[in-house]
Amino acid sequence: MKVGITGASGFIGKKLSNELTEKGFEVFKFVRREPQKENEIYWSPSKQEIDKEKFGTLDAIVHLAGESLAPKDIFGFLPLSGGRWNKEKKSRIYWSRKWASDLFMKTFNDSESYPKIFITASGTTIYGDHSDEIITESTTKFNRGTFDQLVAEEAWEEPLNQLQKSDVRVVKARNGFILGRGNIATQLITLTTKLNISGPLGKGTQFWSWISIEDVINAYVFCLENEDVSGPVNFVSPVPMEQKEFSLRFAKVFKKLSIIPAPQIAINLLMGSELAHGLIFCSLRIIPEKLLKEGFEFQYPLIEDYAKALKDE
Amino acid sequence: MGQIIEVKTTKLNKTVIFDLNRSVSGQEGMTFNNISDASLISDVSGKLALKLFQEIEDIETIFIQSNIVTINFYRNIGNDASNIEKTLKNFFIFYKDGSN
Secondary structure, eight states: OEEEEESTTSHHHHHHHHHHHHTTOEEEEEESSOOOSTTEEEEEGGGTEEOHHHHHHOSEEEEOOOOOSSOSSGGGGSTTSTTSOOHHHHHHHHHHHHHHHHHHHHHHHHOSSOOSEEEEEEEGGGGOOOTTOEEOTTOOOOOOOSHHHHIIIIIIIGGGGGOOOTTOEEEEEEEOEEEOTTSHHHHHHHHHHHTTOBOOBTTSOSEEOEEEHHHHHHHHHHHHHOTTOOEEEEEOOSOOEEHHHHHHHHHHHTTOOBOOOBOHHHHHHHHOHHHHIIIIIOOOEEOOHHHHHTTOOOSOOSHHHHHHHHHHO | OOOOOOEEEEEETTEEEEEESSOOSOTTOEEEOSHHHHHTOOSHHHHHHHHHHHHSSSEEEEEEETTEEEEEESSOOOSOOHHHHHHHHHHHHHOOTTOO
16 A cells, blocks of 8 residues: 655654664655655645645554644743744644645645545544543544644544545554654653653643554554554544643652642743643543454553653663 | 343433343442543453443443443433343353453
8 A cells, every 4th residue: 555644754654664664654755845755645734735747645644743732842932942832833723724725725726636545633632621521532622722722623523524536545643642652741750750740730630642653653553454443543542541640650650759839830831821821731531432442452451551652761 | 152141221311231141340339430441341341341342332321340330421311221131141151251
């Protein structure tokens, strides 16, 4: 199967490209510069350009590209750094997704030959804060009002409604809070745990719907291979939990304490309140109903197992 | 290959109780509030609950105690519980200890 990947050099894209290649898929990477290899395809979302000929030869597209919501490193949280959600960063986050989604829909609709599978990344932030209410893919009530919710709904998913090809299987992969070696959230959690300074963030009662990067990759492959999967799919582990519980269980594996609270006001000042809400305080108690119904098996369903894997690395 | 189990069904509005002729859990019983709960339990009752959540729509909770399986639905499912009975009866044909 020929699979085109956007965002192939990103945190998920790199690992997914490797996994698909290992499994015998033919992987093509979308690039914004002049293609230099046979397996590269030119596209430019901001210019609304794409190599239609190569696009038409693909069997599937996994669309992951988009300006990262979180800063690339710990210094990105500091005021005046490029990582905080200032006007410019928010514009890049929004338009990098919107332009890409629009471009793909236009290309699908204008082409006679096109991929029959389109899997696009989205975010669980689309649901908006739901306190302790359990969320599944059937949840259609979106609690609007925050920037990250708006991005997931308006820039990632809404443009897909323009698709006029009924024989294309569309999967909206609503990624939860992804943990994995090399991403900033995992680095921060591991560091504060090791230093014995982890604990409740704010009240700590907000639910975190986390997932390991290994399960994210497996879930993308599962969605590619499983013809019965379509529509929104929650990419989260089966056990969402309150942040303070998450922190406690994580620390226990590292044989550390998790008792030092961090007041919400301090985190808001450090990161900016919008980014802090998006990454830390938005309460999302989500279960992966569709993946489980279709028989997907999680490698790391429990946070303890994944914390142990991170500790042993 | 296992044996087909016998099922006696009692319906009470949104609740359906299945009385099986063999035990599928210990005496203490276990409640599964959603498919995620079921996916985390690797014993027979967990696997049965997972199968029910996968194959039957509109299940709110499942309670399994010994040979009694109680399913609460989000809606009244009417008088026909034959598809659920079929899932229960066939479960042990395919299930062996240690199998998925």
